[in-house]
Amino acid sequence: MNAPQRQRSTRDRPAKAPLSENAVVDAALAILKTDGLDAVTMRRVATALDTGPGSLYVYVNGREGLLQAMQDRVIATVDLDPVDPTQWRTQLHSLLARMHGAFVAHPGIAATAMTTPPRTEAALRLLENMLGILLAGGIDPQRAAWATDVLAALVTHAAVEDDVRRTDDVGGELHKTFTGLPADRFPLITTHAAQLVAGDGEQRFRFAVDVVLDGLLAGSAA
Incomplete structure (x- = not known):
């Protein structure tokens, strides 16, 4: 008989990177690059970060705040x-x-x-x-x-x-x-x-x- 397989413990999973405004903006810009601006939603960014949309509001003020943060990141690249x-x-x-x-x-x-x-x-x-x-x-x-x-x-x-x-x-x-x-x-x-x-x-x-x-x-x- 096959031995019963042990269910994978949550402890075995790679630890998620801590959330931060930079992480949220990074994820949003990655979605922008692949799928365009319309695809950048709070839900889509949260999914990319393996979290819930509500947790993003700690770092950005909704989608409008997210777009502002993305815009600011882009402007900051101008020498x-x-x-x-x-x-x-x-x-x-x-x-x-x-x-x-x-x-x-x-x-x-x-x-x-x-x-x-x-x-x-x-x-x-x-x-x-x-x-x-x-x-x-x-x-x-x-x-x-x-x-x-x-x-x-x-x-x-x-x-x-x-x-x-x-x-x-x-x-x-x-x-x-x-x-x-x-x-x-x-x-x-x-x-x-x-x-x-x-x-x-x-x-x-x-x-x-x-x-x-x-x-x-x-x-x-x-």
Whole structure:
């Protein structure tokens, strides 16, 4: 006869890693990477951590708080540089490109940042660096302050657009739409359809930043 098998004791199981805000955010970001932002729910994160959803509320204030913590983690990955007035424009382009890259690497997070004012340490340090670079470029304080909002909005919008472009051929679809319009009613759109959809996300983003900076410099000089 076969000897009865002993049921596995809970003591034999590997000990679960202790819960913490970092562990919760790590699990949420892993789900984001594999399944997208909609899949990041309190229940899904709790399952990944082998716990109940209620236990997560000790570390984050519901899903909204979880998304805020994820956003803050992403923003904290953006490297900041000491301000150099001799190359402020290059520095600003580089900072904004790093912000854009961080959001693109975490699809969906940019959309959560569009309506979130900077309140956390990471967000405030980023704002401080951006404002310092603009002031070093000779932009007057009020224009520089407003420009931080405009530039942050450009970054998040460009990242959201990149999220869409990653899954859909937006340029091709728009070009087909534009060239299919009646030329007698939309002569300029049909003639310049190629120019309207030209450029990848990086080129269009850099152009948008340069337009803002040129306007700031002209306004400050006036």
